[in-house]
Amino acid sequence: MMPAKAEVVVCGAGVAGVAAAYHLVVRRGMRNVVLVDERPPLSLTSAAGTEAYRNWWPDLPMFRFMDRSIGLMEELAKESGNAFRMNRRGYVFLTGDPDCVPELEKEAEAVSGLGGGALRVHRDGGSYVPSQPEGLAQPDGLARPEGLAPDLAGADLLLDADAIKRLFPFLADDTAAMLHVRRCGWLDLPSLGRWLLDRIASRGGRIEQDRMEKVDTGNGRVRGVTLASGSRIETGRLVLAAGPLVPEAGRMLGLDIPVFMELHGKITVEDRASVLPPDAPMMIWTDPIELVWSEEEKRGLSAAADTRYLTEPFPSGLHIRPRYRDSKQTFLGIWTYDVTPREAVFPLEFDPAYPVIVLRGLARMIPGMRAYFDVADALEVDGGYYCKTPDNRPLIGPLPVEGAYIVGALSGYGAMGSQAAGELIAAHVTGAALPDYAKAFSFDRFDGLSDADMQDMRDATRGQL
Numbered sequence: 001m002m003p004a005k006a007e008v009v010v011c012g013a014g015v016a017g018v019a020a021a022y023h024l025v026v027r028r029g030m031r032n033v034v035l036v037d038e039r040p041p042l043s044l045t046s047a048a049g050t051e052a053y054r055n056w057w058p059d060l061p062m063f064r065f066m067d068r069s070i071g072l073m074e075e076l077a078k079e080s081g082n083a084f085r086m087n088r089r090g091y092v093f094l095t096g097d098p099d100c101v102p103e104l105e106k107e108a109e110a111v112s113g114l115g116g117g118a119l120r121v122h123r124d125g126g127s128y129v130p131s132q133p134e135g136l137a138q139p140d141g142l143a144r145p146e147g148l149a150p151d152l153a154g155a156d157l158l159l160d161a162d163a164i165k166r167l168f169p170f171l172a173d174d175t176a177a178m179l180h181v182r183r184c185g186w187l188d189l190p191s192l193g194r195w196l197l198d199r200i201a202s203r204g205g206r207i208e209q210d211r212m213e214k215v216d217t218g219n220g221r222v223r224g225v226t227l228a229s230g231s232r233i234e235t236g237r238l239v240l241a242a243g244p245l246v247p248e249a250g251r252m253l254g255l256d257i258p259v260f261m262e263l264h265g266k267i268t269v270e271d272r273a274s275v276l277p278p279d280a281p282m283m284i285w286t287d288p289i290e291l292v293w294s295e296e297e298k299r300g301l302s303a304a305a306d307t308r309y310l311t312e313p314f315p316s317g318l319h320i321r322p323r324y325r326d327s328k329q330t331f332l333g334i335w336t337y338d339v340t341p342r343e344a345v346f347p348l349e350f351d352p353a354y355p356v357i358v359l360r361g362l363a364r365m366i367p368g369m370r371a372y373f374d375v376a377d378a379l380e381v382d383g384g385y386y387c388k389t390p391d392n393r394p395l396i397g398p399l400p401v402e403g404a405y406i407v408g409a410l411s412g413y414g415a416m417g418s419q420a421a422g423e424l425i426a427a428h429v430t431g432a433a434l435p436d437y438a439k440a441f442s443f444d445r446f447d448g449l450s451d452a453d454m455q456d457m458r459d460a461t462r463g464q465l
Contacts, residue, residue: 003232006034008429009225010239011212011249013037014046015189015414016407017241019422021205022196028426031204034233036225038211042193045243045384046414050266050321050334052282053416054091054184056111056155061440062393063114066413068435069420070183076192076419084192087185088152089131089281094365096174097287101159104179104286108155117154117183125163128156128180131281155181168283170275170366184282186321189415208233215252215404222403237429239405244344244385246408253401258389258446259409260341265350265383266334267358268323269375275368276322276331283365284319291360292370310353318361333358336386344385355379386411389446390455396424396441405429406443 008024010017013035024030035041055070057063077086095104105121112119122128129152158164158178164171168178197207211228215238224234242249250257290313293301301307318335335358338351351357356376363369388411389395395409407425410417424441427434439445 006235007032008237009235012241013041014243015418019418023422023426025203025205033205035207048384051189052186056181061437064437072419084188086187091181091184091282093179098176101177121157124160244387261385265381273371282321285365288313289361292363350381
């Protein structure tokens, strides 16, 4: 049997690989592009995220990259009739500590200075504009069921605790301030993936449900790939978009990909008690959190070495958003309190106490979460790995083997960054002009750095929630 041929093979059909194929086929006009993945598209890590996006990054290359990606997603939403339900409800960062307000304002001013839009400080609630409820007509007379007016950008810092309580009566009474970042929201990622795949197929791209087992090279360049089925695809260009499996894919090229993994989980709770309004924005608690226990429970947990940690402060970053799917109103609870680097191992294994920890942490921010304490143990946890570089920027561009490229390490920002990532890797592959942030994501940016340099980078979060 003669081997198949392809202009480009994309290894990995997660959101990064699908976006790469879309930009190669639909935006750049390459017809013979093959996506290779042994799993159905968007079914590994991409299927397990929060599906959210934000242009709020304290790092200039990342800000420009993400701003471009959101712009591209907005174009797709317009083109598709918003088939993937993109909204702009925003992210709301909350604190219960008045002493933390200056730092919240300082961080907001920094991102605003990068181009994130005006920071509006409100001493009372009179001038603050809430998210617009779903289905409400906009000022131009058009109904946008998914949320905010498109020109509302920047952020609003609301310092009136009474106004916050009126706006969000479900929050803890001691909530002192909130920062509402506007060009943020979420979408239905499976619907976006299906829409992109339909366009790829209509222009000649295709999917091979198979596993890449070997990269064939000669004279220092890519010649083809061999699949687990025994078939071979001849190609001169290969894009690695393997998500948390990219270290394994890199070894097929004799390369050590500079990434590490963090395990990130989430819980999905059917909100039968209507604790979180379905039109709420994404909400993030920015203070360290002590889980909500009764005094008796706390004494019992403190007495045992293996449960004492449940009574000690947990790091900030707990977040929640509503989600309506499968005819059910639910909410997602997400909290990465353990960022220990690890290898990607499947099936995933989460802390058995994760649902309890998330719900009892959420009860610090939203006291009504006590309604779900009794069901916490029965909740399932899903999630995936954040594949991260030491500086928490992605890897997008050519690899040292001629004809090989990478689009990966989209650490927790795969959905939101996928379109700019796809556009950028397609530009690299086709020799098109590159944006000003391209160099910041190159594979060779770590050349010559010591292990200590890498650790210093790793200690910096660069915008990670």
